[in-house]
Amino acid sequence: MTAVVKLSGATKQFGGLVAVDNVSFEVQEHQVLGLIGPNGSGKSTTLNLISGALPVTDGDIALRGREITGLPAREIARKGVARTFQLVRLLPSMNVVENVMAGAVFGHRRRWGASAERHAKHVLETVGIADKARSHVSQLTYIDTKRVELARALAGEPEVLLLDEWLAGLNPTELTEGIDLIHRLRDEGRTIILVEHVMDAIRSLCDACVVMSSGKKIAEGSTEAVLSDPEVIRAYLGDDDA
Template sequence: MSAILELQNVSRAFGGIKAVNDVSFKLQEGEIVALIGPNGAGKTTLVNAITGVHTPTAGKVLFEGQDVTRQKPFQAARRGLARTFQIVQPFPRMTVLENVAASALFGGHPESVAEAHEHAARELDFVGLGHVAHSPASALTLPNRKRLELAKSLAMSPKVLLLDEVNAGLNATEIDGALDLIRRIAARGVSILIIEHLMKVVLSLSSRVLVLHHGELIAEGPPAEMVHDRKVIEAYLGPKFAERFQKEMAGA
């Protein structure tokens, strides 16, 4: 497999604070990779640096081998690099269909508004929202707003999809449905980097896990190894609780 997305020593500072520090990794074509870390680790900032919301203060972002470090968000979308947002904020006065069509037009692929609406309708059917296409986005439940967010990103015809906590706030049944949907997205040939806190999601979806802590990549490897890695456990629980946790795991 070849890398479709690569970060080379990427940093992003805000004043004197390094939110992301010297991060390097590759996302191979067809992979689902999880990005985990405690709150404030820099995960969303890293996604923002990849997609042009924030320009890295150091390092390079490569997409399909091309240096895209200084791209704008619309350029990222039109290249095939799409993302969802942790806080879902659709255009409330527009219909569900209009929200998705707007994303299709932002991605730059449809040649007309009519074509954007056709594309949007297909993606809404794919995520299971075709029956509410003409409802106002403000009327959607949280699970359906999450699905709308996925439909909006898919309407940009992405090659790489960056998912920022798409399962937050969902119950167990809703998470199972979201997992099935993400697998079906991957089956379309889309490479996925998913920010996630839920270990059920990480273990069941990803082939590889990246662990971010204080803006630095502290560990990388298969999910089963990462959940038992001392550095990872300390990042989440602290050294004292990590030691207790590992003793309990050893005695289990």
């Protein structure tokens, strides 16, 4: 069975700096993969390579066995990769349902008109803010803006969902809600790659983890095993503490 997403030796250089250094891993169908590591280790850049926000310098990325390396972001989106952004990016001139429709109209499964609107409302129900469909995005609370962005990503019915620190910045109550929400997506059998710092979330959500440090992959495996790996602990806490 082919992996949903497969990176082979993906590398990204910015001038002299190697942000992602020869990274390879796979994500299987219905798997939730955590991409973790200390700040500046290249997690978000890796996500940007998969979504096509940045072109790779070297290496290959494949979606269900078909190469997507070097394709523009829009092609990758149409082939079934959807994402949220590290800093929430909603469309400020539109209301909630229109924001979500943006994902439904041009994405992987394309809808238009009444069907797109119905679908957008349905997705808003999934993320739990169907009652705010007509609100303007400037009126939303922080977690609701995150929900809208998630709904926009889900609206195109992607093959794989990329979440870039989706839980960051939430207060404790919101965090519980947020983790529950992603749990539901996981139970629906979605394939997800998430870049995350919140340990509780990683433990309860991820089937497997890839750990990065200074652009390199330093560990990979089941979440339990990875989080008790001494090298991973060293990368997070620094050499002295190991």
